Amino acid sequence: MGDIAYGLEIPGFMFALKPAGGGDQVIPMVIAGTCPTANIDANWVKVNADDGLADFVNADLGGTFHFDVATGAATLPAKYKVGGGSAGTNQSVGTGTCADGIMTIGTVEMFLTGNGGAIVNTDNTTPANSEFIFAFGQKTISDLNSLDGTYAGLLIDESKAAGSVIEPVKVVCSAGVCTGQGYTDVETGTVAAGSVSITFNTSDSPATGFVTGTLTEGVSTSPLICMFDTNAVGSGKIIGNCAGEGAGSSGTLFNVLFVSI
Secondary structure, three states, X not given: OXXXXXXXXXXXXXXXXXXXXXXXXXXXXXXXXXXXXXXXXXXXXXXXXXXXXXXXXXXXXXXXXXXXXXXXXXXXXXXXXXXXXXXXXXXXXXXXXXXXXXXEEOOEEEXXXXXXXXXXXXXXXXXXXXXXXXXXXXXXXXXXXXXXXXXXXXXXXXXXXXXXXXXXEEEEEEOOEEEEEEEEEOOOOEEOOOOEEEEEEEEOOOOOOEEEEEEEEOOEEEEEEEEEEOOHHHOOXXXXXXXXXOOOOOXXXXXXXXXXX
């Protein structure tokens, strides 16, 4: 029997592929050859962190992004800590020109989509310093119940042993609480017995499209910051991305990207 890879389609934005035997990496594939035709106002969350980052709770793991299509200027109007507090405002990324959906500003490489999404590599010259960011357009979250549903996702848990950092997961959300379980067999839909939970706080906080929350794994807890699009490109699909410090594993990133099914 041949190797089996698995992937996650983010409607209108990208396809995230986890290759078989590919180690602890995900290959993100965005819509090719598309540059924005209007200004972008997006939320973003980090899907990995640089090797030297130790304090995840006070790090800027989420924030807002603005791209001015007329000037080519990219800025970060706000950056947020995991708990939602400010980690900085009005940071200039720089100015560049988009061609075939790709814009490079210094060492920052952006893969932009025409519908307001982006994948960003913050340092394309020094892998140890690079951080990857996923962004999509800012949209209001009416209330926590609007996030109810069953999701397929990819979990990046840097506290795990090498070779098992990335795994496919099933997430079920109801009334502001999500329960996640890892798949033991993606094809049959079999999940592991253990689970983690995420309890959300107020919707649209610290800004439109964001929710903060608490990750619980066993008796350990840690804060998370999440962003959502409750109707991705009019598909009716909900997409979410949460980042924070692994519960009970200080200095390691926990990130889960998930899509309603």
